[in-house]
Amino acid sequence: MQRRQLLLYGAAGAGVLGLTLFVGWWRVDGPGAPEPKGQRPLPLSAMEFRLTDHEENEVGPGNLIGRPTMVFFGFTYCPDVCPTTLSDISGWLEELGDEASEMNVVFITVDPERDTVEAMAEYVGYFHPAIRGWTGPEDQISRAVEAFRASYERVPTEGGDYTMNHTASVFLFDAKGELVTMIDYHEPREFAVPKIRRALTEDVEGAT
């Protein structure tokens, strides 16, 4: 009798535990997970910020409309993630060949204190020639990051220096300035180029 009761309790307990885990999964990682707050960038046409490119031209989101666009954030004092992203992108652009010349490719620094126009010019010079480097006053950088629903944060390091945490995803927009998709930092290479091709053709397919 007691044993049967024990079994019953055990089964009920396991059931409750299972249900709790399932509900937890559903709400945290599963289909019930809340959309990360404001994660989708604004269309380029709704963004407002003024920056300077590495050739000292005044630039803003308006300059990007009319051609498909790839945008990413970083800083030139970044030893690992940023050169990796820039060399990955250079590789994708090489793979796209002539198609790449139809795109805007913009690297926006999150560290304007150290990334002056000259610093950006020198840095982007080592990568694919299509890559433009944008910098500017802190408040404009902050507006740009906010418009992309990205984030950045200055983090002090030992020895009085600092590093920047920042969104490492690559944003892809069509020629009308609407977000097509994003390429995550750890996404396999073979997914990236097809995604870029989608951004390149979206304005044609998407025209209704």
Added chain:
Amino acid sequence: MVKKLRYTNALAVLLTVAGLSAPALAGSEDVVVENAWSRASIGVNRPGAAYMTVRNTGEDAVTLTGLATPLAMMPEIHESKTNSVGVSSMAPAGEITIEPGQSVALEPGGLHAMLMKLQEPMTEGENFPLTLTFSDGGKVTVEVPILGIAARGPEG
């Protein structure tokens, strides 16, 4: 291919020398460092990064505790991480234990030898020595080739 072989031989000699000079060590003499590479730097103000695979061919776990190189005053193993919303950050990785037969990859976007306070610019085509220190007191020195800034791996 020939270049790679020569490099492997040089490494073997280095490792043998390291092994002979400290015969009482337990573990670190069985460490093999492969495919080391780094990217050139712009000047000396920006930190550099070096990558490699550290393999423990022995029967005891080994713990990598530190780095040393004449190239940089503050070489440290750091780890880059990207969280669920795509934000990348970087922090010192601390000590790294490698179990027997296992290896640890220092590669872009993950663990890397962060070379802070460069003493001279990292120039493409040159090499620099990097010494890995283990908890048993053993040291393994590897020559790290400096590739272009836009290099994606040990092959360039």
